[in-house]
Amino acid sequence: MPSRAHLVDTHGRTVRDLRISVTDRCNLRCTYCMPAEGMPWLPHEQILTYEEIVRIARVAVECGVTGVRLTGGEPTVRRELATLVRQLRALSPALDLSITTNGIKLAEMAAELREAGLSRVNISLDTLVRERFVQIARRDRLADVLMGIDAARRAGFAPIKINTVLMRGFNDDEIVSLAGWARDEGLELRFIEWMPLDFQQKWDREKLVSAAETHDAIHAVYPLEPEEGDDPSAPARPWRYCDGKGRVGFVGSVSNPFCGSCDRIRLTADGQVRTCLFALKEWDFRALLRGGADDGAIEQLMRDAVLRKQPGHLIGQAEFRQPERGMSSIGG
Ligand code: SAM
Ligand code: SF4
Numbered sequence: 001m002p003s004r005a006h007l008v009d010t011h012g013r014t015v016r017d018l019r020i021s022v023t024d025r026c027n028l029r030c031t032y033c034m035p036a037e038g039m040p041w042l043p044h045e046q047i048l049t050y051e052e053i054v055r056i057a058r059v060a061v062e063c064g065v066t067g068v069r070l071t072g073g074e075p076t077v078r079r080e081l082a083t084l085v086r087q088l089r090a091l092s093p094a095l096d097l098s099i100t101t102n103g104i105k106l107a108e109m110a111a112e113l114r115e116a117g118l119s120r121v122n123i124s125l126d127t128l129v130r131e132r133f134v135q136i137a138r139r140d141r142l143a144d145v146l147m148g149i150d151a152a153r154r155a156g157f158a159p160i161k162i163n164t165v166l167m168r169g170f171n172d173d174e175i176v177s178l179a180g181w182a183r184d185e186g187l188e189l190r191f192i193e194w195m196p197l198d199f200q201q202k203w204d205r206e207k208l209v210s211a212a213e214t215h216d217a218i219h220a221v222y223p224l225e226p227e228e229g230d231d232p233s234a235p236a237r238p239w240r241y242c243d244g245k246g247r248v249g250f251v252g253s254v255s256n257p258f259c260g261s262c263d264r265i266r267l268t269a270d271g272q273v274r275t276c277l278f279a280l281k282e283w284d285f286r287a288l289l290r291g292g293a294d295d296g297a298i299e300q301l302m303r304d305a306v307l308r309k310q311p312g313h314l315i316g317q318a319e320f321r322q323p324e325r326g327m328s329s330i331g332g
Contacts, residue, residue: 002064004299007265009275009309017067017264018060020053021331022084024269026074028102029138030126032165032198033327036138039199046270050084052289056267058091059298067096069122071331073269076105082116089117098122100163100332104141106148110155121152122190124163127171128181136170149187161188161249166209175209175217183222183245188238190249196315197277199326205316211252215239218248259312265305266331273302275309277330278323 007015024042026034048056057068068088075081076099088097098120099113106113106123113121125145127133133142152160162182166172175191182189191214196203218224227238227247240247252258259276266274271286283305288297314320323330 002062004059004062004064006064007060007302007306009306011260011309011311013261013263013309014064015060015263015265015306015309016065017069018057018065019069019071019264019266019331020057021072021267021269021329022053022070022075022081023047023073023078024329025077026072026102026328027077027104027139028074028141031136031138032167032194033332034198035200039326039329042270046286048267048269048271048286048289050080050087052271052286053084053267054087054091055289055295056271056285056298057088059295059302060265061091061095063299063302066094067098069098069100071100073328073331074102074104075099076101076109081109082112085113085116085118096120100124101148102137102141103145103148103152107144107151110148110151110157114155114157118157120159120161121157122161122163123149123152124165125149126164126166127174128178129174132171149185153186159186159188159247161190163190163192165192165194166214167194168207168209170207172209175214176221179218179222179248182248183241186246188247188249190251192251193254195253195277195327196320196322197327197330197332199328201322203322205254208254210255211250212255215250224248253313254315257312257315262309262312265302265309268325268329268331273305274330275305276313277327277332278313278315278320279310280321280323281308 029036096119100122103123126136130142134140194208223242224239225242227240238247238249272282273285274282288301
């Protein structure tokens with residue numbers, strides 16, 4: 001039972017999920033996320049310490065948050081990540097503690113993260129073709145990702161989810177082969193629609209491959225049926241293969257938004273809380289913490305932020321404004 005009242009917004013949604021970006025840095029340069037030269041990285045002193053992150057997470061958990069996901073940038077490039085995992089795990093044995101990673105460093109880190117108390121891993125992979133991987137991530141690291149997936153499996157993570165972003169004319173011809181590969185490997189693939197969150201602001205709706213189209217392409221080869229009784233706030237409505245060979249998900253963030261049941265807030269690496277990926281307003285928790293605030297003040301700012309959580313993103317509407325920060329700096 002949470003020891004503080006739940007975080008509820010004016011649209012009746014209760015916050016259960018906290019995404020924490022632990023760094024804005026990354027060892028890849030995915031074209032839909034970052035420019036080739038990287039970004040002007042945040043100076044060290046602007047990044048929250050682990051102690052500061054855990055303090056905010058603790059208040060959130062006391063307010064009824066049940067899931068914490070570590071992301072970035074690339075979370076595994078932050079030093080001593082297992083230490084943070086251990087400290088977050090100590091908040092609650094029941095906490096659903098997960099990570100979204102490009103997988104490159106999992107070969108060396110998966111076992112340690114598991115031992116530290118991480119519950120789940122999502123690994124991002126958009127192609128199984130080496131040359132394409134180099135084109136999209138601007139680094140020749142496909143083999144490392146595959147080794148990372150293997151290491152996660154050996155460390156005992158299950159299920160392992162794979163996040164794939166499709167772009168028309170680039171990797172949409174791999175929909176079925178990626179699905180076949182994931183089925184054979186016992187991995188749960190989740191296709192995520194490309195969103196207008198790239199730093200370069202080059203998003204082009206024409207290049208978006210919709211969740212429905214992706215579903216249909218797979219269903220034609222590997223018949224699918226809807227999975228019943230899952231969490232309605234989960235962005236990827238799960239489908240299962242009729243032959244019993246696992247599940248696949250389709251995140252229709254743009255074509256079929258799930259904002260009405262969104263239960264998350266985000267904490268950026270520099271200590272700003274955002275109540276939506278597309279929020280234009282941020283709440284400065286770093287200043288609050290470093291100004292000596294007590295837990296009651298942290299809770300109050302969280303409540304103020306959540307109360308103003310926007311009803312939904314406005315992609316495709318005239319009022320839509322792309323946030324200045326890109327995905328890697330917000331925390332995807
Ligand atoms: N570096 C880690 C990774 O790649 O998994 C974590 C951070 S990354 C920003 C989190 C997820 O966001 C990845 O699965 C990535 O593919 C996805 N992503 C990045 N930019 C995106 C965009 N513009 N639209 C949709 N998904 C995006
Ligand atoms: Fe790095 Fe992840 Fe962005 Fe790729 S999607 S550049 S791996 S933060």
